[in-house]
Amino acid sequence: MNLNRTPIPVTEAVERVVERIKPLSVETVSHTESYGRILGEDLKATMDVPLFDKSAMDGFAIRAADSSGASGENRVEFEVVAEVPAGSTSDYELKQNEAFRIMTGAPVPESADAVVMFEQTRQAENTFTVRKSFNAGENIAIRGEECREGETIVPEGTFINPGAVATLATFGYKHVKVYRQPIVGILATGSELVDIDAPLEPGKIRNSNGPMILSQLKRMNIDGRMYALEADDFDALLGRVRGMLQEVDAIITTGGVSVGDYDHLPKLYEALGAVELFNKVGMRPGSVTTVSMLDDTPLFGLSGNPSACYTGFELFARPALLKMMGHDRIHAPILDAVLDGDFKKANPFTRFVRAEIDYRDGRVYARPAGFNKSNAVTSIARSNGIIVLPGGTRGYEKGDGVKVMMTDMTTGTPQFDL
Amino acid sequence: MNLNRTPIPVTEAVERVVERIKPLSVETVSHTESYGRILGEDLKATMDVPLFDKSAMDGFAIRAADSSGASGENRVEFEVVAEVPAGSTSDYELKQNEAFRIMTGAPVPESADAVVMFEQTRQAENTFTVRKSFNAGENIAIRGEECREGETIVPEGTFINPGAVATLATFGYKHVKVYRQPIVGILATGSELVDIDAPLEPGKIRNSNGPMILSQLKRMNIDGRMYALEADDFDALLGRVRGMLQEVDAIITTGGVSVGDYDHLPKLYEALGAVELFNKVGMRPGSVTTVSMLDDTPLFGLSGNPSACYTGFELFARPALLKMMGHDRIHAPILDAVLDGDFKKANPFTRFVRAEIDYRDGRVYARPAGFNKSNAVTSIARSNGIIVLPGGTRGYEKGDGVKVMMTDMTTGTPQFDL
Numbered sequence: 055m056n057l058n059r060t061p062i063p064v065t066e067a068v069e070r071v072v073e074r075i076k077p078l079s080v081e082t083v084s085h086t087e088s089y090g091r092i093l094g095e096d097l098k099a100t101m102d103v104p105l106f107d108k109s110a111m112d113g114f115a116i117r118a119a120d121s122s123g124a125s126g127e128n129r130v131e132f133e134v135v136a137e138v139p140a141g142s143t144s145d146y147e148l149k150q151n152e153a154f155r156i157m158t159g160a161p162v163p164e165s166a167d168a169v170v171m172f173e174q175t176r177q178a179e180n181t182f183t184v185r186k187s188f189n190a191g192e193n194i195a196i197r198g199e200e201c202r203e204g205e206t207i208v209p210e211g212t213f214i215n216p217g218a219v220a221t222l223a224t225f226g227y228k229h230v231k232v233y234r235q236p237i238v239g240i241l242a243t244g245s246e247l248v249d250i251d252a253p254l255e256p257g258k259i260r261n262s263n264g265p266m267i268l269s270q271l272k273r274m275n276i277d278g279r280m281y282a283l284e285a286d287d288f289d290a291l292l293g294r295v296r297g298m299l300q301e302v303d304a305i306i307t308t309g310g311v312s313v314g315d316y317d318h319l320p321k322l323y324e325a326l327g328a329v330e331l332f333n334k335v336g337m338r339p340g341s342v343t344t345v346s347m348l349d350d351t352p353l354f355g356l357s358g359n360p361s362a363c364y365t366g367f368e369l370f371a372r373p374a375l376l377k378m379m380g381h382d383r384i385h386a387p388i389l390d391a392v393l394d395g396d397f398k399k400a401n402p403f404t405r406f407v408r409a410e411i412d413y414r415d416g417r418v419y420a421r422p423a424g425f426n427k428s429n430a431v432t433s434i435a436r437s438n439g440i441i442v443l444p445g446g447t448r449g450y451e452k453g454d455g456v457k458v459m460m461t462d463m464t465t466g467t468p469q470f471d472l
Numbered sequence: 473m474n475l476n477r478t479p480i481p482v483t484e485a486v487e488r489v490v491e492r493i494k495p496l497s498v499e500t501v502s503h504t505e506s507y508g509r510i511l512g513e514d515l516k517a518t519m520d521v522p523l524f525d526k527s528a529m530d531g532f533a534i535r536a537a538d539s540s541g542a543s544g545e546n547r548v549e550f551e552v553v554a555e556v557p558a559g560s561t562s563d564y565e566l567k568q569n570e571a572f573r574i575m576t577g578a579p580v581p582e583s584a585d586a587v588v589m590f591e592q593t594r595q596a597e598n599t600f601t602v603r604k605s606f607n608a609g610e611n612i613a614i615r616g617e618e619c620r621e622g623e624t625i626v627p628e629g630t631f632i633n634p635g636a637v638a639t640l641a642t643f644g645y646k647h648v649k650v651y652r653q654p655i656v657g658i659l660a661t662g663s664e665l666v667d668i669d670a671p672l673e674p675g676k677i678r679n680s681n682g683p684m685i686l687s688q689l690k691r692m693n694i695d696g697r698m699y700a701l702e703a704d705d706f707d708a709l710l711g712r713v714r715g716m717l718q719e720v721d722a723i724i725t726t727g728g729v730s731v732g733d734y735d736h737l738p739k740l741y742e743a744l745g746a747v748e749l750f751n752k753v754g755m756r757p758g759s760v761t762t763v764s765m766l767d768d769t770p771l772f773g774l775s776g777n778p779s780a781c782y783t784g785f786e787l788f789a790r791p792a793l794l795k796m797m798g799h800d801r802i803h804a805p806i807l808d809a810v811l812d813g814d815f816k817k818a819n820p821f822t823r824f825v826r827a828e829i830d831y832r833d834g835r836v837y838a839r840p841a842g843f844n845k846s847n848a849v850t851s852i853a854r855s856n857g858i859i860v861l862p863g864g865t866r867g868y869e870k871g872d873g874v875k876v877m878m879t880d881m882t883t884g885t886p887q888f889d890l
């Protein structure tokens with residue numbers, strides 16, 4: 055048993071994981087199922103937008119030249135000869151001082167070249183007058199002014215947000231290529247764990263890490279699969295993980311990573327022939343977090359302590375899984391914030407403190423979320439971010455500037471910017 | 473047709489909607505299905521946490537008094553008499569200078585009162601020595617130190633995040649009360665709209681607002697229902713909306729809100745007997761956004777222009793629907809950001825500009841996302857936030873301080889803090 059693991063800095067640990075990860079293959083889904091997936095192809099415009107010169111206002115389409123010389127003292131009169139509602143068009147050839155009544159979004163007929171808003175007219179039965187002259191193109195959205203056919207609108211690797219779904223619909227993409235979602239297997243180890251149904255015998259606790267990780271995955275739009283051990287020994291563990299490797303793209307274990315006699319993970323990695331990327335990180339909680347790779351499959355060995363488990367997932371599993379999903383913004387943003395409560399405990403290592411984030415007057419405020427030992431589960435329930443305190447010799451006071459990891463965002467940033 | 477609607481300020485419009493909304497009823501779901509829902513009851517601790525005095529480290533459990541007087545020159549020796557792995561316990565009564573080998577998370581036997589970490593010892597076959605004295609309680613997590621049975625851990629109204637799911641599991645809540653999700657009906661109006669399958673005849677565009685709103689709802693963990701019109705006339709619209717009112721908790725229409733001749737919404741509200749909360753807002757895009765209430769059912773009349781529709785949804789529908797879901801943080805946070813591109817166009821009204829948000833060195837940077845007319849759909853696809861520019865007489869330049877609405881977050885803030 056190696057008691058003298060050498061901790062590596064958090065940023066280096068994150069980098070070691072991410073650089074090994076390869077995106078999964080691409081599959082095709084319906085545009086209505088595409089929200090939250092990652093584009094597996096460039097989304098190109100299939101036509102000009104707008105596809106036709108279009109009225110930007112409700113009003114009258116005229117020949118701009120006919121309004122020349124109009125003023126408050128010399129109002130120019132037009133006769134309304136036809137109507138063009140949205141979705142229709144007209145082939146009628148306007149003659150001098152004739153106009154179409156036209157609605158927003160309707161194609162401007164060829165013979166007109168400007169739109170006068172209702173509010174700019176004084177209307178009578180079938181006529182109206184204007185008090186200023188108009189230029190060709192006024193209040194018209196010109197064909198192709200938003201984009202041209204063939205242009206890349208959204209590049210491959212982009213998170214498909216509601217606007218991207220709208221864009222798919224606009225361009226008639228009934229189906230779209232997206233990256234496959236990773237299948238993630240979860241295995242909570244530890245003979246102290248019992249199911250949510252089971253009575254709590256002395257020394258036992260309920261398995262909370264499994265449901266928590268399932269939810270962390272769901273937040274990323276990934277379905278996790280829970281696995282269980284049939285016996286609490288090394289052979290059962292090895293057999294289970296070998297079986298999982300046939301079924302999943304990534305494995306997350308909790309527990310079994312510290313130096314205790316019953317911690318089997320280092321032995322497991324050795325037996326599998328996995329390459330250990332690190333087995334100790336200069337951070338609290340979660341210093342004994344371990345990550346290994348078996349070919350292209352990452353094995354995340356998270357701590358059994360809930361808060362350490364939570365933080366380890368967000369720091370290492372999240373960006374790795376997002377990279378597997380083809381995402382180009384894999385890291386949670388890290389923002390400047392004002393510390394909104396004391397955190398007196400000094401620590402030689404980078405410390406991740408579960409926090410309640412609030413927003414006032416445009417600024418981010420972060421308050422340590424209650425009890426903050428690494429085994430605290432209740433504090434995570436109240437937290438919507440993680441305060442990052444650099445290692446050092448002093449504690450922190452209310453009002454100090456700190457950094458916070460924003461774990462509650464659906465899109466992130468390309469850089470791990472600690 | 474009233475051409476002289478009076479615009480009200482955005483903040484007042486948001487307030488008028490939110491104050492009318494009532495939370496829906498409460499239902500029971502499995503803890504594994506609870507992620508993303510809103511707690512419909514206080515989540516109380518069903519036991520002390522930890523439930524027993526627990527070793528916080530891998531090491532040896534001793535009677536602290538036995539280590540008294542230990543120093544580098546005068547190491548004190550202990551004999552290991554039994555082992556306590558996690559999940560087990562021991563009734564053995566320690567005698568002087570005896571110790572248990574104990575693992576993290578294991579109950580500290582009654583006869584011990586301190587834990588010595590492996591790293592603090594020099595070990596031999598069945599003995600070890602220490603070079604300092606230990607205090608009672610060292611490296612032990614005391615029963616109830618995290619929370620006491622009966623304590624409220626997470627209050628009703630809280631978004632159930634992964635940590636809350638873990639807390640449910642910890643306390644054995646196999647099921648939990650949550651607010652019912654609203655059923656939201658979507659009706660895109662406009663004779664220019666065709667389905668994603670249909671060929672684009674002159675003057676037609678594909679319906680992109682419907683799929684976009686479905687995705688905006690999905691981002692909030694709500695399933696929307698799409699409805700269609702059978703004919704493009706007022707009777708068909710009235711009949712359809714009357715039918716929807718039997719089936720849904722909220723209705724979102726797009727299009728039909730401007731002053732054009734074919735815009736039926738004001739007439740519709742009148743026919744239904746709905747109370748119009750406002751029909752014009754001092755903002756761009758989306759100034760003609762209309763919201764009405766029919767008893768407890770909100771009717772959101774969003775603009776048919778995609779960007780105006782998107783913004784109207786985020787400003788008005790999102791907080792209203794979150795309030796129906798019982799959420800206590802219903803508004804998107806609004807943060808200080810650095811403008812990362814010019815926006816030269818001045819505007820007398822508050823302007824909402826779709827933006828690409830980035831994060832560098834702890835700060836938020838916001839760049840206008842391409843083409844920014846209200847009919848622009850492609851710019852929403854690249855945006856992950858909305859820049860808010862106050863009305864005024866000047867444009868804005870790169871480097872200016874601006875506010876951004878963070879639309880991509882799963883939790884928000886109680887105040888609309890514009």
